[in-house]
Amino acid sequence: MSQRFETHVQFTCPQCAAYASTAVDVPEPDWGGAERMSDLNSEGETEVQCPVCASLFEAYVINSAGDCEVTLKEHPETHVSADTAFYSPEEDDWSDYVLPDDPFSIWKESFEQAQAYLETHGSDDGGALLNRMVFSQHVAALEAFLGDTLLKAVLADPKPLGRLLAGDRELAKEKFTLAEIEASPELIRDRVSAYLADIRYHNLAKVDVLYRTALEIEVLKDQDQREKLFTAIQHRHDCVHRNGRDKANERLTVFTKAYVSETAHLFRMLVERIDTAVSPF
Structure with a gap:
């Protein structure tokens, strides 16, 4: 079984201008090294794909105790609304x-x-x-x-x-x-x-x-x-x-x-x- 740590995002696609809603992978925090909820932070590279036109955007995600900020690298002006990071349901082997x-x-x-x-x-x-x-x-x-x-x-x-x-x-x-x-x-x-x-x-x-x-x-x-x-x-x-x-x-x-x-x-x-x-x- 495998699970993905991810956030769900909504944004207006810079490529096709459609409203986009999709899941985005988030780097996992160091669960074992955290002493407080405020320590559960992570950040790194990710990719965001528009589900309408399939355009793929390189992005950077900052996860702070579950609250996420996602920025499209080539379109930093695009507002991306991100939900709390979570584990996806277990996927079948x-x-x-x-x-x-x-x-x-x-x-x-x-x-x-x-x-x-x-x-x-x-x-x-x-x-x-x-x-x-x-x-x-x-x-x-x-x-x-x-x-x-x-x-x-x-x-x-x-x-x-x-x-x-x-x-x-x-x-x-x-x-x-x-x-x-x-x-x-x-x-x-x-x-x-x-x-x-x-x-x-x-x-x-x-x-x-x-x-x-x-x-x-x-x-x-x-x-x-x-x-x-x-x-x-x-x-x-x-x-x-x-x-x-x-x-x-x-x-x-x-x-x-x-x-x-x-x-x-x-x-x-x-x-x-x-x-x-x-x-x-």
Whole structure:
């Protein structure tokens, strides 16, 4: 299991001028050497990626007992609002993960069960807990489909694997010696698997870049759909991290039965389009 020490930031992207909301890694304090809460300080280099246009910004973060300040190095005038630093939920150990034969069928089963539960037990109250739970499940199912589908396609065909190795900036940094490759013939595939497994698949801008790079499939193809998807992902963050409240601690009432169902069908259109496009791989 692994966890990341991070803060959640909001800012207006200097590149695309869109409102951006995303997680940013924070250097961990020296927990063992601290005698008081005021000693739990850390600072260092980090990176901030816009979830809308996928632009990557070098940044510097100062963490003082959990309160964070994040500055974009090349855009110091950009105001970045940062939450208290925290550990992310534990991530699964993917070393023994077995890819499903048909990610679409697993997504479909989740979709149908969640919708049936919403239909039977859902409420017109936009702040209802059950509605939020169903909504969050739909987002989780979408993330799982996107991740499993991409990884399965990349590992099944050397062409998308090669495109990803050549076009992804993080993978392009990897260096292996001939001895390492000889000792582990599956080294490259294993490294790509670990890299793709570590992606946060609710970061749709990043997912779009990966799909376009490896599979030549545009995830965020329709502008109207794109905006609705980004809004839904922000709502998902408010459900998971703020118990259905926004940044100002105001209770969100958007999660009506109709909105949850409408968003679920938006996800369905996206999943069906991707599944059709990825079928040749």
